[in-house]
Amino acid sequence: MSKEVRVRFAPSPTGPLHIGGVRTALYNYLFARKMGGKFLLRIEDTDQNRFVPGAEDYIKESLEWLGISPDESPWKPGDSAPYRQSERKTSYMQYALDLVEAGHAYYAFDTPGELEDMRERLTAARVVQPQYNSITRTQMKNSLTLPEDEVKARLASGEPYVIRVKIPRKEEVRLNDMIRGWVMVHSSTLDDKVLMKSDGMPTYHLANIVDDHLMNITHVIRGEEWLPSAPLHVLLYKFFGWTDTMPEFAHLPLLLKPDGNGKLSKRDGDKLGFPVFPLNWENKETGEKAAGFREQGYFSDAFLNFLAFLGWNPGGEREIFSLEELVDAFSVERIGKAGTKFDIAKAKWFNEQYLREKSNAELATYVVVDATAENITILPETAEAIASLMKGRVTFPSEIWQGCKFVVIAPAEFDQDIASKKWNTDAVSLLTAYAEDLEAFNGTIFDADTAKSMLGQAAEAKEIKLGKVMQAVRLAVTGVGAGPDLMEIFAILGTEEVAKRIRFALATLEVIG
Template identity: 55%
Template sequence: MTSIIMNQKVRVRFAPSPTGPLHIGGVRTALYNYLYTKQKGGDFILRIEDTDSARFVPGAEEYIQETFDWLGLTFDESPSKGGEYGPYRQSERKEIYKKYVNQLLDKGAAYIAFDTPEELDSKRSEISNFQYDASTRNLMRNSLTLSEEETDALISAGTQYVVRIKIEPGIDITVNDMIRGKVVINSSVLDDKVIYKSADELPTYHLANVVDDHLMKITHVIRGEEWLPSAPLHVWLYQSLEWEDTMPSFAHLPLLLKPDGKGKLSKRDGDRLGFPVFPLEWKDPQTSEISSGYREKGYLHEAIINFLAFLGWNPGTEQEIFSLEELVEAFSFERCSKSGAKFDIEKAKWYNHQYIARMPDEELAKLFVPLLTEKGISSTTEKISKVVSLVKDRATFVSDLWEQSSFFFLAPETYDEKTVRKRWKKETPEHMQQLIDLNMQMVDFSAHNQEKVVMEWIKTNELHTGNIMNAYRLAIVGEGKGPHMFDITELIGKEETNKRLLTAIKRIEIQENV
């Protein structure tokens, strides 16, 4: 049963483990948490679940925070920001958990187990499909089968132990899920999960998760579908700790599926198909292996947010481009899918193209400047802004802008041979010289006036428009590509235009004569 206190402020948490780089599916989960709580005027909390000390990876927590800084998803409470319900790292909350472990032990809802890994392996080989539960716990070495004196003596001797939750069989556990509806699981299929380990004096994920959600007043637990099997155990823990009245609402999001075949999206799929599965580039501290990230590949954070929002949710309209504010307003769990969402990198590229095409020219120019600087190009902000306005419709990434616009900054050094054979005729040099003369006479070298004068000259001399203009483009650009021809010549100016025409006449004639 779920019974959030009416009118309580919505509080959600994103709770990753610092065991490596953050998977893009985790980013999608965090995004849905953010959209829901901001729509409700609530709080968005980052909690680091680092109780698994054996799997801790240096730098992983910093990577997580940097990811959300890049995405522009701001936490209201976090390890770095602090808050009323901290600490926000589970490793710093040891004493808090111990209190509730003892509470469960005192009321008989949990017990101490001393079984060694070897003893557990032996039992697994002895009993097919063995699990530690009501049917097997009496065969094991624990405080249910040992006397209180024996148990105390083992603890006093420093024998390592775990605490297991005691699941009573034959009880229906109901999980009310905002996406999947009512999910009923019989307790007989659950095992007595370990909730605490004496070796590091830390709880496992299950207990720490429930205790923290309760103490941090979390109202909604929004997480991936892979955590759905844990939900009945968490409900059981809430009930065992007599916290039913504060049990959060659950929402288990659909899995992100690989683009081809079946199964969950993995790093191996990204490596195989050539796309990142991490938001930022990650360098493994042990192997130095570098895994690519969406930021470093040139994706805009706005595009990634929009792309991820549509992996498992749709607004019920034809609209596909949403600002973060629009997503907050439109989001609802009623329109979340129960089935997995197939990952489509081409759609991610489409979103990136859309955001580049819609970005204000001045803003896009600022992103383009570092690339120009690398190429040794120095230009005015005004010119760069005009250039990107002409070519951004052809770009998927900022890096594409150079390929689409290099001719605005550098004269061609070579000419596309196929275009030369097709467009550069015997009479072309003479026509290009006439164009030079025509340009020299123009006082107004705006694109509009150029087009008017040149088209009139073509018409008066009964020339073929296609032949003239394609040869003109070849001379200025070096190949048959680019935006409107007179927009190019206006931006590079009359002197540079005529210089390129003269160079083409000389060089292409030489190529023709070889």
């Protein structure tokens, strides 16, 4: 009988949640749902110096936007509360002391300056790996080298100290990563990492093991940057005697820069003009700003779909998956090993696919909002008609209004380039006739077909080939040379408005050549 799957996403609140972190959260969510388990969120705020106000809310809002909210979190506590490491502070020291007691950790009193001296000394002596380890610790100030009474005295006097793990001199440490298979590391290459800092807070290494154990975490799905410290974590589970309940590990491939090499960073997004964060972010204190996918016009479901395929794929040829379908198709085995370059063009493509599936009514709400922002009133029916016309042609909802606002705002000026090429005597002659026909129109229904047949008849009467003057007709009514089906636009505008606009164009534009 296997126990319930419990996974956690454990970001630290040091700024806006990076897209790589969002993907990690997503994979954790998908795995938990797939396995019928629980997805928890734990805030790793053991570094008081790096705390950024608002970062936690940002994490919460990001996950909510994507619809992958945790089952348990600081704002939705379950049995494993609390969910902030700063609130779990009291328990860590005892675990560290247990390790000291068992001989797997020790007190160290070295000052930052002394540590620096040690590294310099080692570097000067051409030691390949200047680190605090089984060799060098014998020359440092710690409870392994100092007499017992002196250690007690230093502790009693309140002298600052840290607790370091005592890495065994020679031992093969191995772990079976779900994505990478067996990884083996020799303990001699590991260093005596600090477990408890001098400010009384634990480091990530200690806190994450203690919390994962206490919270009954069964699988640790995290970024590849953690792989090098995974052997240390395995060792800690062993020292605590928790090997039999140690979670399984899965180290996710990194998200890389689109050009060149290296981890995707905020700078890359700024440079290439795309976001690397889910939501807009602003740090009021520092003035730091970052653009978000949501505000750029990406739909949460499209963004989620895109993200899911960055480093994973279900094996078939289908690419459009809803969240539920992703859950159904997900498996850790199908996560790739190699880093993934970030391709914003693909993200846009996903957004287009999703946009086309949205109802006109839904898209119309964007049009109304955008128009209102410009102090322009638009009828809901008009907004919907515009949405219908534009949905197949745009990537973002904001482009619907931007690309079709001439429906509501009659052109005051005209694209000079098109005018100089297409505004000829034939066009003037046809448009004059068409305007007259429109003004005389007394039918009840003026739809696209009617608009078109009337235009066709006018052209026939003047013996003008329609194809030659359509650009001019478009220019007269919309002011520009490109856009969705003109006759559909006419139908929205109505005979009166179309005639009025044609009259204005006729009066404004001069025939060239």
